[in-house]
Amino acid sequence: MNIIFFDKDASQETIDKNVDNLRIAQLNLSDFNERMSKNYDLVCKFTNDNPRFFLKQELKYPENTNTITSQINWLLMWKREINDRNYFKIFFNDIARDFEEINRYNSPYIQKDNVYYKIVEDLKKRYTDYAPLGFLDKSDENYIKEEINKKFLQQID
Incomplete structure (x- = not known):
């Protein structure tokens, strides 16, 4: 809608x-x-x-x-x-909170289950090639996409 x-x-x-x-x-x-x-x-x-x-x-x-x-x-x-890229750290902290749930499974005592795979799937759907739309310039959009990929998406097995 x-x-x-x-x-x-x-x-x-x-x-x-x-x-x-x-x-x-x-x-x-x-x-x-x-x-x-x-x-x-x-x-x-x-x-x-x-x-x-x-x-x-x-x-x-x-x-x-x-x-x-x-x-x-x-x-x-x-x-x-927004005044510089340091402000992006707050944005990445929000994504990190979403990522924390995945990190809980990175323990030898916790078995990855359907819940884990659903969380991973949702995180990938939400953040693969993602940047906020409508107010960033192209270099900032690319920076955000690269940082999300490096900090979060590449950490998921």
């Missing part, structure tokens, strides 16, 4: 001021839905003329943790504050 719904109190003026942010949200939602074979929509609410996104679908734990909405909200904040 990839639809963004607006809170009923959103004025057209506020929506117009945020066209660039809405475009970024739409690009990243579409990319996520395509990569993960999902069909999520977003609800956009404005606070002090700044957008905040929520999933339209009501999800139950664990799917509602670290969802595409939290990533989009973070990307928009990042876009406002």
Whole structure:
């Protein structure tokens, strides 16, 4: 679906001021839905003329943790504050949290099971050749893709 719904109190003026942010949200939602074979929509609410996104679908734990909405909200904040590549470390820390679940299986006492293989498959789908869309230049996109591959994807057997 990839639809963004607006809170009923959103004025057209506020929506117009945020066209660039809405475009970024739409690009990243579409990319996520395509990569993960999902069909999520977003609800956009404005606070002090700044957008905040929520999933339209009501999800139950664990799917509602670290969802595409939290990533989009973070990307928009990042876009406002980005000043150099050191800021990317925060982005990689978020991916590292996803990767931690895989690392738990790197013990001789834990047998890799179907849960492990599903987590690996999802991580690969989500992050193979991935960079946030809509606000990075090509060299930064390439840098992110290379770092994700080097730091995470190559570590998966």
